[in-house]
Amino acid sequence: xxxxxxxxxIQKISSVIRVIPxxxxxxxxxxxxxxxxxxxxxFKDCIDLFVERYKDKNISVxxxxxxxxxxxxxxxxxxxxxxxxxxxxxxxxxxxxxREEYSLEYGKDIxxxxxxxxxxxxxxxxxxxxxxxxxxxxxxxxxLEHVGVEVVECACLIELPELKGxxxxxxxxxxxxxxxxxx
Amino acid sequence: xxxxxxxxxRINSIRTKIRVVPNFPKxxxxxxxxxxxxxxxxxFKNTIDMFVERYKNKNISVxxxxxxxxxxxxxxxxxxxxxxxxxxxxxxxxxxxxxSEEYTLxYGSDCxxxxxxxxxxxxxxxxxxxxxxxxxxxxxxxxxLERAGAEVVECACVIELPALKGRERLNGKPLYILVEYHS
Numbered sequence: 571x572x573x574x575x576x577x578x579x580i581q582k583i584s585s586v587i588r589v590i591p592x593x594x595x596x597x598x599x600x601x602x603x604x605x606x607x608x609x610x611x612x613f614k615d616c617i618d619l620f621v622e623r624y625k626d627k628n629i630s631v632x633x634x635x636x637x638x639x640x641x642x643x644x645x646x647x648x649x650x651x652x653x654x655x656x657x658x659x660x661x662x663x664x665x666x667x668x669r670e671e672y673s674l675e676y677g678k679d680i681x682x683x684x685x686x687x688x689x690x691x692x693x694x695x696x697x698x699x700x701x702x703x704x705x706x707x708x709x710x711x712x713x714l715e716h717v718g719v720e721v722v723e724c725a726c727l728i729e730l731p732e733l734k735g736x737x738x739x740x741x742x743x744x745x746x747x748x749x750x751x752x753x
Numbered sequence: 754x755x756x757x758x759x760x761x762x763r764i765n766s767i768r769t770k771i772r773v774v775p776n777f778p779k780x781x782x783x784x785x786x787x788x789x790x791x792x793x794x795x796x797f798k799n800t801i802d803m804f805v806e807r808y809k810n811k812n813i814s815v816x817x818x819x820x821x822x823x824x825x826x827x828x829x830x831x832x833x834x835x836x837x838x839x840x841x842x843x844x845x846x847x848x849x850x851x852x853s854e855e856y857t858l859x860y861g862s863d864c865x866x867x868x869x870x871x872x873x874x875x876x877x878x879x880x881x882x883x884x885x886x887x888x889x890x891x892x893x894x895x896x897x898l899e900r901a902g903a904e905v906v907e908c909a910c911v912i913e914l915p916a917l918k919g920r921e922r923l924n925g926k927p928l929y930i931l932v933e934y935h936s
Binding site: 651 | 849
C-alpha cells in the first residue's frame with residue numbers, strides 16, 4: 571500500500587493549512603498549521619515526506635526551533651534515528667547554553683542551545699514550520715555552525731518566498747513542502 | 754497479594770537520562786531536564802513507545818500537548834496512535850478564535866488557550882506534558898477539553914513530582930507517569 575505520490579500528498583497538505591488574515595497584526599496573512607495537525611493522514615504524510623528525504627543522509631541531529639519546530643522535529647528525529655535538539659527563547663533551557671542574537675522586524679531576539687547537545691562533525695537538519703525573512707533559521711544555523719556542526723539542510727513546511735528567506739541562508743539549501751503567497 | 758509490580762526494563766534508562774539541574778529557574782528548585790533524554794534516540798523512542806503501547810487500543814482521538822515541552826512528546830504519540838494533535842498554548846499565540854482557561858501559579862496566574870473547533874463532543878482525549886508538579890497546568894488543560902465537550906481519558910507525563918500532590922488537582926482523572934522524582 572502506498573501513501574500516495576509526492577504531489578498528491580503535498581496538495582493535500584497545502585489544502586489543510588489555514589490562512590488567518592491580519593494576525594498577529596493587520597496586513598499579515600498568518601499560515602496556521604494547527605489545522606494540518608487535526609488531519610491525521612496529512613500530518614503523517616508531512617512527516618513522511620521529510621523522513622523519506624533525510625533517512626539515508628546520515629543525519630544525527632534534528633534541531634527544532636521553538637515552538638512549532640517542536641511539533642515537526644521530534645517525529646522526524648525519531649523516524650531517522652537522530653537526536654532532537656530544541657532551540658529555545660532565552661531563559662528556558664536550564665544549565666549552560668550558547669546564545670545567538672538575531673534581528674526582528676522591530677527589535678531583536680535571542681535563541682539558545684545547550685552546551686554539549688551536539689558535537690563537532692555531526693550532520694544536522696534544522697526544522698521549523700515556516701520560513702519568512704529567514705532570520706530565525708539564520709540564527710539557528712549560526713548556533714550550530716559555531717560548535718562545528720555541519721548543517722546539511724533547513725527544512726520547513728511553508729516558505730513565504732516574497733520575504734526572500736532563502737537569500738539569508740547563503741549557500742545552505744532550504745527544502746520546503748509548500749510555497750505561500752502573502753498577497 | 755502484594756502490590757509489587759516489576760518495573761518495565763526501559764524505565765531505568767529513561768530515569769537515568771533525565772538531568773537534574775539545581776537552582777533553576779530559581780534557588781531551591783531542582784529542575785528536571787528532559788533535553789538529555791532527547792539526545793539519546795533509543796531512549797526517546799522507548800519513552801514514546803511506552804505511551805503508545807498504553808493508548809493505542811483505547812480509541813483515543815485527540816492528544817492535547819501543553820506548550821512547549823508537551824509539543825515534543827505529544828505529536829509522536831498522536832501520529833503512532835492515529836489521533837489528532839491539539840496544541841494548548843500561552844495567550845495570543847494561537848491565531849483565530851480560541852477559548853481560554855486561567856489557572857493559578859505560586860505567584861499570580863497564567864492562561865492556557867485552545868482553538869475553537871479543535872475538538873468535538875465525541876472526542877476521547879489525552880493530555881500530555883513532560884512533567885506534572887502542582888497539577889495546575891494539567892487541570893487547566895483538562896478544563897479546556899471538557900468545556901469543548903471532549904472526554905479526557907487520562908493525563909500522561911514523563912515525570913511526576915509526587916511531593917507537590919498534582920494528582921489531587923485532577924478531579925479524579927487518572928494520571929499515568931513513567932518516572933517519579935523525590936527530592
